Amino acid sequence: EQQQADYRARIKALLKARDAVLIAHYYTDPEIQALAEATGGFVGDSLEMAKFGKQHPAKTLIVAGVRFMGETAKILSPEKRVLMPTLKAECSLDLGCPADEFAAFCDAHPEHTVVVYANTSVAVKARADWIVTSSIAVELIEYLDGLGKPIIWAPDRHLGAYIANKTGADMLRWQAACIVHDEFKAKALKQLKAQYPDAAVLVHPESPAAVIEMADAVGSTSQLIKAAQSLPQQRLIVATDRGIFYKMQQACPDKVMVEAPTGGDGATCRSCAHCPWMAMNGLVAITSALEEGEGHEILVEEALRQKALIPLNRMLEFAA
Ligand code: 13P
Numbered sequence: 001e002q003q004q005a006d007y008r009a010r011i012k013a014l015l016k017a018r019d020a021v022l023i024a025h026y027y028t029d030p031e032i033q034a035l036a037e038a039t040g041g042f043v044g045d046s047l048e049m050a051k052f053g054k055q056h057p058a059k060t061l062i063v064a065g066v067r068f069m070g071e072t073a074k075i076l077s078p079e080k081r082v083l084m085p086t087l088k089a090e091c092s093l094d095l096g097c098p099a100d101e102f103a104a105f106c107d108a109h110p111e112h113t114v115v116v117y118a119n120t121s122v123a124v125k126a127r128a129d130w131i132v133t134s135s136i137a138v139e140l141i142e143y144l145d146g147l148g149k150p151i152i153w154a155p156d157r158h159l160g161a162y163i164a165n166k167t168g169a170d171m172l173r174w175q176a177a178c179i180v181h182d183e184f185k186a187k188a189l190k191q192l193k194a195q196y197p198d199a200a201v202l203v204h205p206e207s208p209a210a211v212i213e214m215a216d217a218v219g220s221t222s223q224l225i226k227a228a229q230s231l232p233q234q235r236l237i238v239a240t241d242r243g244i245f246y247k248m249q250q251a252c253p254d255k256v257m258v259e260a261p262t263g264g265d266g267a268t269c270r271s272c273a274h275c276p277w278m279a280m281n282g283l284v285a286i287t288s289a290l291e292e293g294e295g296h297e298i299l300v301e302e303a304l305r306q307k308a309l310i311p312l313n314r315m316l317e318f319a320a
């Protein structure tokens, strides 16, 4: 722990020296979220991270999350240097929607409005009419459905099914999945609920439909934390990455939180409620990013950035 304290002190000094601010997602490890809080940085969901980075005066943003979050920060703030602890922090939704295949799909359906989740590459965003995060997906699709045009939705299949179910919108849906949320098991959740009948179930909408069906609250990471506070139940079963417990417990210190099961149907989980890419954001990696810069910097080709900025700004205006 002395070593960890040394790293924290080093990072604090480097943040000052580089005029940098640390922006972390709720799924990073608790020590990283605590460091962001302790250094005047920020912890939030993907939409809030984007907004914070854009309005903050620091010259350098260090984004502890996965690559699409760093890219979003760069698209919105091209004048800032955007560093990531590692450029290898991927997302299975981004990987599951290659830009060339997606462009061909869109070309085959030119009459559709193209809506993509923020968990995508810059090239996929550049092909979209709208970008959304889970915190505003239902509202945006409701609005677009009201305009009467058919919609292409990509890439998350569970979130797509959830939105289609909620809004009744006519959507052609891409079929990628998040390797973390895809692992939550409805049958095992039923058993756990039987064990704790008084518990509320909180679910991120990247989870399978059968899990969402059992939820008392469905929403983005920030929305789930708010629900944890406002629901009357003292015990909460939570179907999202376990990184969220750090801020959720801070928001409701008296409540008891239980991880939703990722196994239990005889299946073994691959990621067990923690994103392997989020887990790459450690103290050592943050120190290297701040010390070396090179090899950690997010660079986005300008023509592509300008294209992706249009749907991203639409999202921010819609969310405002
Ligand atoms: P949020 O938009 O809820 O932060 O989700 C991002 C993400 O990667 C979920 O797995």
Ligand code: SF4
Pocket (backbone or CB within 6 Å): 027, 066, 090, 091, 092, 093, 119, 178, 179, 180, 181, 206, 241, 275, 276, 277, 278
């Ligand atoms: Fe992507 Fe899932 Fe990891 Fe979020 S938790 S970054 S959606 S793989």
